[in-house]
Amino acid sequence: MRTEVSIRQHQLTVGEIEPLHYRAVADLHDDRSFLQIPSWAQVKTGWASELLAWRDGDGRVVGTTLVLFRQVPGLSRWYAYLPEGPDIDWADPWLERWLDPLLDYLERREAFAVRLGPPKALRRWQAATLRSAVAPGRRVDHVLPDVVEPVGSAIADRLRTLGWRRCGEQESAGDAQPRYLFQVPIAGRDLVAGFSKEWQRNIRKAMRSGVDVRLGAERDLPTFYELLSTTERRNGFRSGRSLAYYQRQYRVMNGEVPGQMRLYLSSWQDEVLAAHTMNVVGRRVWYQAGGSADHRREVRPSHILQWKMMADAQKLGAERYDMRGVSASLDPDDAAYGLLRWKLGTGGEVVETVGEWERPLPGPINHTLHRAMIHFRHRGRSGKVRR
Structure with missing residues (x-):
């Protein structure tokens, strides 16, 4: 009986959840961003949205997320985006237990690709460390961090193994949300x-x-x-x-x-x-x-x-006052460094997040749409197709 209960509790499913219930189970893993509250979907015009929940074998809600959907013009295919989400147990070494049912749900929802942003830190640099490292041409990631977060590192390794690609690498587009944050422990x-x-x-x-x-x-x-x-x-x-x-x-x-x-x-x-x-x-x-x-x-x-x-x-x-994104530049002649310099005066720290990750869903049509989306992103950034 104990083994059956354990197996049942470890089986997770993903489905919709009503806004009132979603708010009632807020922040199950201390990671719910303001980009993950129900009303944020109304802020983002041009996107459809759903509130989803992970449930264990006993029907208990154990994770949540807001998903934004953007439709491919003329097609019943959607791009799914989970900004600074989902709010799940990212420390679980078996992340596929959480991500596989999400991907299955989104595939049924006719999504062709998914982007998510694990709300976890990867590395941290104290203000004093960065102030002493300011120099022409230098960046934050050129400096030895004060802390390397083991959970964040494990998440990045596991996502890569599961076929996700970190945004900004190779041909993929960069992060939509800032990768480098400034936070003040208060x-x-x-x-x-x-x-x-x-x-x-x-x-x-x-x-x-x-x-x-x-x-x-x-x-x-x-x-x-x-x-x-x-x-x-x-x-x-x-x-x-x-x-x-x-x-x-x-x-x-x-x-x-x-x-x-x-x-x-x-x-x-x-x-x-x-x-x-x-x-x-x-x-x-x-x-x-x-x-x-x-x-x-x-x-x-x-x-x-x-x-x-x-x-x-x-x-x-x-516990923390999050001042959101900063440039990674430590070059005093770079205009972008000015905002970081101002925030460093609070005595906080620069936090590199795990970043955003993306992958197409299975199937040749989905892979083709994903490649086309990446192509047009790059052409759009280069200005070749802008009017």
């Missing part, structure tokens, strides 16, 4: 004491200058977006997201759970000089996007704003 920490001396000085300067920090509302999003656009022009990059995107995100995330997306504003003499967004799922917190004005930068509105956001994350019980 549990039980004196936040200011952990900051660099430069950050401490800038926070004191903002306080002396009378910079005020407040929680904003949806009506403040146009101000946020204007500051974000100003920052993008100043730093020479474009996120490609519109004001409508952030308005939709704010509305649907907070409609699902109040306070799930927050907007913070810092003002000087009644003028908003910086605005940042923060996402909250349970006790996990992310700084998603932010911008600041070109003028009055000497009052340091962004430093005091981040301090306030970290303090609120700490009150929510978050």
Whole structure:
């Protein structure tokens, strides 16, 4: 009898799950990203979606994921994407026990290829390690990491053995989500004491200058977006997201759970000089996007704003404050290094994730569609077919 129970519990199936049940079993493995909440499907227009659950032989939910689907024009074939998911037991040495039933389900759903992003760390570099390694032409991955995560390494090896390809390798497209994150451990920490001396000085300067920090509302999003656009022009990059995107995100995330997306504003003499967004799922917190004005930068509105956001994350019980993606460049002459340098001042660490992995589903048609998708991705990046 004991053997039969053990076998039954180890058999996993994948099927749909209702949103209320999905939320009720949230974060079974402490890995559910804000990209995996039900409302995120409403943020991503142009994609269909399903909420899926893994169940053991006794019918208990043991894993979950949000899957986004994009249809091939004119065909009943779909590309399946699990952003920063699924939330399963990635430490299980038999990952095929989890992935095989997922692939079987997606094959029945007429998916031709699948991309997923295991929410696990591969390597970590402390701020002090990277500050001492800054040099022309150098990258983060040129530096010996402070920590190599055994689970992350095992996941990468196992996925490769199972026929998955890491995105960005050989002919495959790169990651859709950032591979290098910046995270600040905040549990039980004196936040200011952990900051660099430069950050401490800038926070004191903002306080002396009378910079005020407040929680904003949806009506403040146009101000946020204007500051974000100003920052993008100043730093020479474009996120490609519109004001409508952030308005939709704010509305649907907070409609699902109040306070799930927050907007913070810092003002000087009644003028908003910086605005940042923060996402909250349970006790996990992310700084998603932010911008600041070109003028009055000497009052340091962004430093005091981040301090306030970290303090609120700490009150929510978050262990880490995730500042999202950074460049891997440690070249002081590279414009992309500027954002990393700013984040290093918090005393956190750069975390390389396992990254995103992709594979076609079995069958010649699926492999042909996958190769065609890769081909058009590359031509699109080169600009040859853009109009």
